[in-house]
Structure formats: structure tokens, C-alpha cells
Amino acid sequence: MMPRVFAASLIVALIPVVSVVPLLAWGAEPRALDVRAERTVWDSVYTAAQASRGETLYVKSCARCHQVSLAGADESPPLTGGAFMGNWSGLPLADLQNRIRTTMPSDSVGIYNRQLVTDVMAYLLKANGFPAGATELPTDTEALRGIMMRASRP
Amino acid sequence: MPPRAPNIAACTIALTLSTALPAQRAPNPFTTNAGEWPSYTGDTRGSRYSPLAQINASNFSTLEVAWRYKTDSLGPRPEFKLEGTPLMVRGVLYATGGTSRAVVALDAATGAQRWVHREEEGERGAAAVRPLSGRGLAYWSNGTDERILYVTPGYRLIALDAKTGNRIPGFGTDGMVDLKTDIDQEILPDLVTGEIGFQGAPVVGRDVIVIGAAFKEGTAPKSMRNNKGYVRGFDVRTGKRLWTFHTIPKKGEPGYESWLNGSAEYTGNTGVWTQLTIDEELGLVYLPVESPTGDYYGGHRPGNDLYGESVVCLDLKTGLKKWHYQIVHHPIWDFDLSAAPILADVTVAGKAVKAVALPTKQGILYVFDRVTGKPVWPIEEKAVEQGTVPGEWYSPTQPIPTKPAAYAKNGTSLDDLIDFTPELHAQAVAIASRYKLGPIFTPPVVSKAEGPIATLTRGPTNGGTNWPGGAYDPESHTVYVAASNAAPAVIGLVQPTKDRSDMDWVTGIAPAAGGGRGGGGLSVQGLSIFKPPYGTLSAIDLDKGEIAWQVAHGETPDAVRDHEALKGMTIPRTGQPGFIVGTLVTKSLVIAGDPQVTTLPNRPRGAMLRAYDKRSGAQVGEVLLPAPTSGSPMTYSVNGRQYIVVAVSGGPYSGEYIALRLPAGTH
Known part of the structure; x- marks a missing residue:
């Protein structure tokens, strides 16, 4: 699961690292993603x-x-x-x-x-x-x- | 081949080497020439160099994860400080990991686990002065027998069969040597809690294992008395202690006289907690020695305090001293020699020189002829400020090299303070005015609430270059080294209560100093009080003694990029402070990771692993990792494919080794 504030296609396009998405899936990713209510x-x-x-x-x-x-x-x-x-x-x-x-x-x-x-x-x-x-x-x-x-x- | 005893066994070794191992393995058993990484720094010379060229400027950014190995389950709980650099020999990768420093063997191509070894040290492990997974291992082989050597958190030297992970019965006692014994002193108060340990990787040369010694952080010791950090050599076959070098000389030994009032008798520490370096060809070992007891106050050890903060060269077989050079006299700045000495065969003014170069916390590369100990470029004894701390003893001069120029900022002046805007600069000046500022070797002060709160400087403790050290390119005779420019060192002294310490002065801040307290008090609207670049990567040409290039290393921190006061300003990449930046040099690249996590508008949080053109310093590639590289990167080749392995961890991210390689079909 990746931070939903970013579009996956954007990340793949700008960061030429195929591994980015799976790498972050294991990390302590941000959990509260609704910035307005945070x-x-x-x-x-x-x-x-x-x-x-x-x-x-x-x-x-x-x-x-x-x-x-x-x-x-x-x-x-x-x-x-x-x-x-x-x-x-x-x-x-x-x-x-x-x-x-x-x-x-x-x-x-x-x-x-x-x-x-x-x-x-x-x-x-x-x-x-x-x-x-x-x-x-x-x-x-x-x-x-x-x-x-x-x-x-x- | 290093000169071994010319007996039948040696002949057998030579034959075995020529048939079973890659041809390029000889004459030096610790080389990366055949695509292996058999010692902590690749070789035993502090080089971190590999001639591999498959991963280069054209493809670095296409690197993919080959495998990953999470270390969480190697100890009773996850570890967040994985600092290891693995070894790779004959297709097997060996690494340390986990909170109780397990050793693992992995298939170097797939990451599949072959074996795990872990010592259960109970109370002794829990009391370790250098706990957690450590920095790595040593490998040794005579061609048939292959061994993995490491030091446990409880300060035991373990020899393992590299094929099975089992202890080697003929080494020490059932594969173990208790390093708290047979050390020319009684380790106090007892073997369980006695303060001494080592988290570095052992180093092996000419069948001798050399082990250093480390202690607790020394800014506010409980006592002026402590155990001594002697360095020892052991027989790699039997574990027998061969020699002990007294880093604090005993009575009757040269150097004892540099400790006035008999202070060599009770002063301790003065160990080697970072990596040692071996010249197998010359049969010499180089010791980067740390500070004596009391990082910032030396009044209980008046005199120059040899071999505190000295580089010492010993005969590898006997432990007898060849030469030494004291980098800092009477150390009171915590300028431990923090990095592996780098051996470099260079050409200076047309003359071949076998040199040794020392990256340091003070951001100065000290370069010596490693045979004679003479400086390659003159080092001048310069008069330095004499402090006013009651009871302290000050050296009137300190050695300052004429070349190369300092590669990192040390000391502090008003000109060094943040100046993005006049308002930020004014705030920085207001804060700094409560501190004592000055150049390198400005002495610590007694902390006063009305000021100076402390000496505010850079370099001491965590500036410049620390244990990751540098890298050396034997082709271009260039040292590559990362440095932190913006770690504030706040050196105030206070009188401890007697239940805290028997020292007259330890580091601290006067209780009423209030707003000046803490790193928070030293930041300006959440920004570093210092100007960028906060961290750099430098290339230093050792033929000329000159900095060939220097770039800001590390993404601009979020706090700068997102700051309200800086909106609309164009700020070049600032680099990042932080000393855990190991460098790796290959045929064409210098590779180093960012020490901090950042989150950019176009990518999620993470830390970059960067590749630079080693000739120009231009960045030629980057890949995003989920956390900072917390150990120095290494590289190897298996089945025709080049791999780069890095340890990542920190903050919320537990330790993991990540192996990168090019996508299938593109290598």
C-alpha cells in the first residue's frame, strides 16, 4: 500500500525505479492521509x-x-x-x-x-x-x- | 602473495588457490579484483573499491531490487540501526544483523538463507557497551578451510566454519575467545558488566586477526578511571593471543611520560572502536585511536596523553610499534580518529609514496608516508587558544596540515550562520551570541547561564567523517569522502554531583541557561543555524594533495524546501547533515546514500542512493530506498551480474539488507 496522496503513475513516471512501490509497501507508511482533518x-x-x-x-x-x-x-x-x-x-x-x-x-x-x-x-x-x-x-x-x-x- | 613461511603447507595453499579460486585472487587474498568483497572495506586497506563496471552512469537509475533480507527476527526484537557491510566470497554473502548480532550466510544471487549463527549471551550481552548488530565480519581462508570471524556484543571473538555456521572447535575454547580476559589488565568490575566491547568488523592479514576496543559514550563519564582499550592480535588458526599493544603505555614504556602525575595508571578508554587497516604486503597494521577518558575535559590526565587521538603503526606479527603520529595533543574535543585509515600508493612530485590517509571528524585528511610516518605534506604545529576551565591542561599547539585543505567545515564564526534572509541571519546571530565561537581547537568552556552557554563549534563528536570512512580509487589516486558540515557541537562543562561522576567537569549546560538549551535552541525557525551545504561529498587527489571536486550530498531537507520564510526562493541542493554516509567507488562511479529521509512532491518518503561520475562529481543516477543507507554500500558479481548491497534502517524503519541489480536482459 502506498501513500494515496500520490498517483502511482506519477511515481513510476518520475522515479525510474521499478522497486519503489514494493519497497515502500513494507515501510511505515503514513497512515493518516486525510490532510484536512489531520x-x-x-x-x-x-x-x-x-x-x-x-x-x-x-x-x-x-x-x-x-x-x-x-x-x-x-x-x-x-x-x-x-x-x-x-x-x-x-x-x-x-x-x-x-x-x-x-x-x-x-x-x-x-x-x-x-x-x-x-x-x-x-x-x-x-x-x-x-x-x-x-x-x-x-x-x-x-x-x-x-x-x-x-x-x-x- | 604476502610472505608466508615457505613450508609445505604454504605450497598446498598456493596450489589450491590457483585451482579452486578465481585466478586473480592471488597474490593478495583480500582483493575485489575477481568481483568478490572479502573484507569489510573490500580489501583490508580501507579502499571500498571494486573494478566492476556493469552498473554505470547509463543504467544506475534502472537498478531493481534483486532480493531483500529483513533482520527483524534475528534477535528478540527488531533493530533500527543496521550498520553492517556484508562480505561476499565464492557466491555466498555473509552479514551481521539483529539486536544480538547474529551472523547470516545468504546465497549472493538470490538472498536465500543458508545458515544463521547467534550467541546467547544473557546478562553479559544485555550489558554490552556496543550492542546491536555491529558493522560486520572478517573472512579468512587457507584455500580449503574457510572461516568467518566476528566479535559479539559481549566482547567474545567467534570463529565459524563459513560452510556451516558452526563454531570451529580448534579455535580458542570451542570456537570462542573471551576478549575480556588475557588483556594485560583486569576488566572491572567483572566479566559480565565490565565496560569494554567492539562493534566493528575484525580485520585479518597474514593470518593475524586484529581486534580493537570500545567503551560507552565518553562525554560525561562516571569516573576518570576506566578500563583501557588495548589492541590485540590473535592467531587466526588457534585464537591464541599473539600480542597486546598498550594504547596507554605502561610504566617504563615510551609515551608513559606524556601522562603527567601518573595519570596513565588510572585513565582508560583510548581504544580503537572504528575499523583497523592492514597492509598485508608490508606486514603492518594501522590503528586509529580514540580519545582518552573524558571527551571534553582532560584535567585528570594532564599532558599530551599518548596514544590518544594518534595513528599508530604496528608490526602485524609482533605488535611492536613502528611509528605513531598524534593528530590532536591532549584531546578535549572528542576528535576520536573515527575512520579506517586508507592505504594509497601515490605519486607526489614525481616520487612514488606509500601513503596512509585519515579522514577525520574535523574534516581534515591527514596524509603520511605509511612506512616512515612522516607527513607527505608538511604539518605545522600552530599555536591554539588556551582555555580557562579550572584544572584543565592545555596543549599550546596543535598539528595543522598544509595540504590538502580541509574538506569539511570545522569551527564556527558569524559568517557561517544561516543567511537565506536577513531576518533568519539576525535570529541566528542572536542565538550564537550566547555561545563562544571560534576556529577549530577553540576550547570548551564552563557553561554559564548568562553566557557563554557553551562553545558552539563543528567537528567534535559528530561532524566531518565518522565510522563509515571514505573510499579510495587506486586508478586515479583519489580519496572520496562524505562529510557533515552542520552538526552543531555544543561543548559546555558543568560540575557533576558526586553520585554522577568523580570527574571535576563533565559535559553539560548550566541549568538556568534556559532558551539556549538543546538542539532546538540552536535551530532558527526549524532550520539549521548554519549555512548550507549541510553535507558534502569530496574527491581529494592524493598525488596533488588537492580537492578535485566537492558537491553537496543529499536532497534538500523537507524543512528547508517547505519553509514559509523561503517560499519563492531558489535554493540550490543543500545536502544533508549526518555522518552515516559510506562511499563505494567502482570503475566509473562513486556511490553514496542520503543520510536523511525526505518527501518530495513527485515521490513518496524515502532516501536516495546516488551515483556520481567519479571524475567530475556530476550526479549520473539515483534510486529511491525506503530508509537511509545506514551501512556502507558494497558490490560484487555473481553469475555475470553485478549487485550492490546496502543496509537500510533508521527512525521507524527496521534493519534490512537490500540487493540491487540491473533488470534482466539489460546487463
Whole structure:
């Protein structure tokens, strides 16, 4: 299944790679495709207090690899900027939550519960310049499926 | 043929080689000349070169998927950081994969799995300092016996029968050597959790396996004391340790005096976590050594700290040092020597030179005569700024090569800041004014809320070139290397609480620094604070010591292309920051993948694998992959067809090896 916002014929015509379509069919393709109704990280989806909790946890548990600056290091990717946004933009926040929850921290996977992981995500949203609001980012994965990461304001 | 002992066994080997293997296999057992890829960098010389020519400028963009191999099931959960480069010998592809670093053998033409080997390391594996699938393997054969060698996350050296995947009983103990033992030191606190490991590929030459050592990220260590990253040689037949090189000299050894106040006794790290390089002909091995304990603070290890951030040349058989050159004195910038040294036989001013070239995080290619250790072009000791961090010891000078010119940006000045519009530039200047700026070797500072928050620079930790290294074309004597220009290094120091560390200073940001905190604080309306190009691919002519060409590498990021403030502007391709860009050079092409995912109006999200004309740097082809190439590409030929294999992963995309080839009937 490929993103339906693009016409298949257009892709085949412009990208001379026969493999493009099957390659993407296996990927984590965008799930919310109705752009008009989409809720995004620009819609004030976390609170400042939650981001502050997340920051405390980040500094304690994540910064030893990803750095206090979030710039990453030899073994750890940056958590701001083009690489981070490129990976996650166009995908629901549920994917980011799953990735953190099931792979981090890499030397003791799974020690943080959903609340802690989600608080760190709130901090990452703040650090990437997305606005805070009155409602906390929900911990429920299904709820996070309804919030899209978007690098640019829709 | 490398000079082996002239005995009957050697004769048998030679006969077997001449009959069973492709004729071009001799005289050097690690060569890509016959269409194989028998070592991590193709050969053991850091080259990443193959003479294959079937895939070229005219057809690169028609590449199709030949097969794909998802690594999810090789460990207890999917892995999102697949960094391996496979090997291909005699029609079989060998690769690492999965969260607990399994080894797989695949049919190189079809991708069909032949065998899987995985070690169950329990707590020791879970405590690994370098977990996950690692970067690859070594292959060795005497003509009949074929072996696959790799290091587990728990730091065990394993020898497998390449035909079956079973451990080789006569090697070490039942096919395994415990690398946490027999290392001229006691690994503390114990063998299970003792901090030391290795995720690189072993390298083999003249029947000697050489293994490095890696540790946790070192920007904020818990202690000034740590285990030491000695480098060792092992007999490929028996697993017996042949030698140990003390990367931190012991008392009585040369170099010990470069650690003042006896600090060599307790300082650790100083390992080789990236790829080592072997010159089989000369019987030498080249060690790119990392930083000592404390990436940004060296007050507990005053002095130059040999062999921290040095290239060291050893005799392969004995481990005795031939020469060394310290690239950075008293390292406090995390300028680990991060890439495999590249061996290059070049002609400088009419004279043949056996050279070794080191791509670095600082974006400088350091080039030496690899026999003598003398710089090919003069390297000058230049006076550098002396910092003010209490307790720190500063080297008054640092070595700066006169040639070649730096191929990546290092250091930061106001002129380097984003200037797409005057408003964006003004915002960038306002942010940068809270930091200390300066050229390469501007020292770290104590972080202050009122400023400077930190030294803001480029190069340290994740700029320039990292573990993917470069490639070398033996035909044109040219090094091809990708570099990241726009990874901000924020080097502030804070005093840790005693429960966090016994160091006086570790990396950090003063708590009240507020808005300057984080990479977010360093972006300007979601854009990099730096000007493009964010990432480049460079060709460096090693006969002349000059950059032959340089292009922006990587699609313009979505955040730039879609930005409101930039609407209507024509911005040339910016390239992308990110250091995981491995290069492959073939008869006519240089091949490298984008380090970031982008989504363009005319195509879905993905990351391009690009081909450039190696003579001009002009892009001549591209294919879309579902995720960035997260390991360096390799190539081989089977049944008359050329394949390119890349590891892809990252973000939401779990690890996968993808093999590409030309459509049937067109090759």
C-alpha cells in the first residue's frame, strides 16, 4: 500500500525505479492521509509541565548518549533537526512512542513505562519548536495515532 | 602473495588457490579484483573499491531490487540501526544483523538463507557497551578451510566454519575467545558488566586477526578511571593471543611520560572502536585511536596523553610499534580518529609514496608516508587558544596540515550562520551570541547561564567523517569522502554531583541557561543555524594533495524546501547533515546514500542512493530506498551480474539488507 496522496503513475513516471512501490509497501507508511482533518504537532498537543518532566528524565537517562544538546554522538542520532524530522515527519506520534518504548535505553530496554516515554516525547516536541498547550500528550498509543508529526506548519 | 613461511603447507595453499579460486585472487587474498568483497572495506586497506563496471552512469537509475533480507527476527526484537557491510566470497554473502548480532550466510544471487549463527549471551550481552548488530565480519581462508570471524556484543571473538555456521572447535575454547580476559589488565568490575566491547568488523592479514576496543559514550563519564582499550592480535588458526599493544603505555614504556602525575595508571578508554587497516604486503597494521577518558575535559590526565587521538603503526606479527603520529595533543574535543585509515600508493612530485590517509571528524585528511610516518605534506604545529576551565591542561599547539585543505567545515564564526534572509541571519546571530565561537581547537568552556552557554563549534563528536570512512580509487589516486558540515557541537562543562561522576567537569549546560538549551535552541525557525551545504561529498587527489571536486550530498531537507520564510526562493541542493554516509567507488562511479529521509512532491518518503561520475562529481543516477543507507554500500558479481548491497534502517524503519541489480536482459 502506498501513500494515496500520490498517483502511482506519477511515481513510476518520475522515479525510474521499478522497486519503489514494493519497497515502500513494507515501510511505515503514513497512515493518516486525510490532510484536512489531520491533527498535528502544531496543534499544542503537550503541556509545558509535561515537557519539563520529560526534560528531567531526558537529562538523567537519555543525554548520556544523545547529549544534553540533543545533538547525538558517535553512536546515537540527533533528536532535533533535519535527520530527526525527516525520520518522523508524516508519521503518527505512535510510531515514535513505539520506537522509544521498544528500543530505549539500548542497554536496558523496556525500563521506562508509557508515561515516562511520553513525557520525554513532549520534551522532544518542545525542543523541536512545537507549541505547548493546555492538554498533556496522551500516553495511549491509539490516541497518538491521531497526532501527526509534521516538520512544517500545515 | 604476502610472505608466508615457505613450508609445505604454504605450497598446498598456493596450489589450491590457483585451482579452486578465481585466478586473480592471488597474490593478495583480500582483493575485489575477481568481483568478490572479502573484507569489510573490500580489501583490508580501507579502499571500498571494486573494478566492476556493469552498473554505470547509463543504467544506475534502472537498478531493481534483486532480493531483500529483513533482520527483524534475528534477535528478540527488531533493530533500527543496521550498520553492517556484508562480505561476499565464492557466491555466498555473509552479514551481521539483529539486536544480538547474529551472523547470516545468504546465497549472493538470490538472498536465500543458508545458515544463521547467534550467541546467547544473557546478562553479559544485555550489558554490552556496543550492542546491536555491529558493522560486520572478517573472512579468512587457507584455500580449503574457510572461516568467518566476528566479535559479539559481549566482547567474545567467534570463529565459524563459513560452510556451516558452526563454531570451529580448534579455535580458542570451542570456537570462542573471551576478549575480556588475557588483556594485560583486569576488566572491572567483572566479566559480565565490565565496560569494554567492539562493534566493528575484525580485520585479518597474514593470518593475524586484529581486534580493537570500545567503551560507552565518553562525554560525561562516571569516573576518570576506566578500563583501557588495548589492541590485540590473535592467531587466526588457534585464537591464541599473539600480542597486546598498550594504547596507554605502561610504566617504563615510551609515551608513559606524556601522562603527567601518573595519570596513565588510572585513565582508560583510548581504544580503537572504528575499523583497523592492514597492509598485508608490508606486514603492518594501522590503528586509529580514540580519545582518552573524558571527551571534553582532560584535567585528570594532564599532558599530551599518548596514544590518544594518534595513528599508530604496528608490526602485524609482533605488535611492536613502528611509528605513531598524534593528530590532536591532549584531546578535549572528542576528535576520536573515527575512520579506517586508507592505504594509497601515490605519486607526489614525481616520487612514488606509500601513503596512509585519515579522514577525520574535523574534516581534515591527514596524509603520511605509511612506512616512515612522516607527513607527505608538511604539518605545522600552530599555536591554539588556551582555555580557562579550572584544572584543565592545555596543549599550546596543535598539528595543522598544509595540504590538502580541509574538506569539511570545522569551527564556527558569524559568517557561517544561516543567511537565506536577513531576518533568519539576525535570529541566528542572536542565538550564537550566547555561545563562544571560534576556529577549530577553540576550547570548551564552563557553561554559564548568562553566557557563554557553551562553545558552539563543528567537528567534535559528530561532524566531518565518522565510522563509515571514505573510499579510495587506486586508478586515479583519489580519496572520496562524505562529510557533515552542520552538526552543531555544543561543548559546555558543568560540575557533576558526586553520585554522577568523580570527574571535576563533565559535559553539560548550566541549568538556568534556559532558551539556549538543546538542539532546538540552536535551530532558527526549524532550520539549521548554519549555512548550507549541510553535507558534502569530496574527491581529494592524493598525488596533488588537492580537492578535485566537492558537491553537496543529499536532497534538500523537507524543512528547508517547505519553509514559509523561503517560499519563492531558489535554493540550490543543500545536502544533508549526518555522518552515516559510506562511499563505494567502482570503475566509473562513486556511490553514496542520503543520510536523511525526505518527501518530495513527485515521490513518496524515502532516501536516495546516488551515483556520481567519479571524475567530475556530476550526479549520473539515483534510486529511491525506503530508509537511509545506514551501512556502507558494497558490490560484487555473481553469475555475470553485478549487485550492490546496502543496509537500510533508521527512525521507524527496521534493519534490512537490500540487493540491487540491473533488470534482466539489460546487463
